[in-house]
Amino acid sequence: MLKGTVIKSTGSWYSVMDSKSYRLINCKLRGKFKKHASKFTNPVAVGDIVDYDVNDDKTGVITYIHDRKNYIVRKSTKLSKQAHVIAANIDQAILIATIVLPRTTTGFIDRFLATAEAYSIPAVLLFNKSDLYEKEEMEVFNELKEIYESIGYKCYLISALKKENLNSLNKLLKDRSSLLAGHSGVGKSTIINAIEPELNLKTREISLTHLKGKHTTTFAEMFKLSIGGFIIDTPGIKEFGLSDVEAWEVSHYFPEIRELFNECRFDNCTHDHEPGCKVLEELEKGNISISRYSSYISMLYDEERQRRR
Secondary structure (H helix, E strand, C coil), rough: EEEEEEEECCCCEEEECCCCCCCCEEEEHHHHHHHCCCCCCCCCEEEEEEEEEECCCCCCCEEEEEEEEECEEEEEECCCCCCEEEEEECCHHHHHHHCCCCCCCHHHHHHHHHHHHHCCEEEEEEEEEEHHHHHHHHHHHHHHHHHCCCCCEEEEECCCCEEHHHHHHHHCCCCEEEEEEEEECCCCCHHHHHHHHHHHCCCCEECCCCCCCCCCCCCCEEEEEECCCCEEEEECCCCCCCCCCCHHHHHHHHHHCCCHHCCCCCCCCCCCCCCCCHHHHHEEEEHHHHHHHHHHHHHHHHHHHHHCC
């Protein structure tokens, strides 16, 4: 019996890196695991620790999936009641955001952060393409940096294309298993190439017609870094979402709201309309970001509508 880490999943085949030799072997999943996949669209994800046997033809069969310390999901585009596990057993989730070409909305950022909070994964915001930022874009970045760092999320500004400010990124990645996520076109593959040139991942230009990225990464894949640690490149993600979460739980994943729980008049306060709501008071005073609060309300009623279905 051998043990390894899943570094790539293409649907029916899994590339597994052996824990001792670091050699790669293509594996299939033993059939009995597939019937347990009702909660998620994929029974095995990149980052999973597995046991496997080797066949005579040098392919492998995954025989056991170890318990995950954590995982992060996105909503399935095909099955509304299921979610897709992007990656498992990660030390941090890094959202690659851009102010321009394409612009990452605060709603998307907040859904990513809430998803990471829900699955107990430390999150970091990495703003790319600083070489394109004029005065207006820098003002937007500084405003977002103030909002997110005030509630505990580190923000970094880099240019992967110009290889600017990469030292801070190297320190962030060293000896950790890190997930890179974001919309298509924000530069995930370019960032990986900048810190690990030998990988030479494919990149494509932004579509100038729609100002959106073109997909280059088809499947999530884990790469070993020469500085120590692993990095997981992911396909461009349109929407994050919570899995198996009740509406009343959404506020737990917004740190600035969570810390005010005990100060509201009612224990079951939704922080939407109730009298004596400390969150609404702080919002009125400007101590809670309007964009963050809007994201909370949007997610609150998304989960409420989902529950009613």
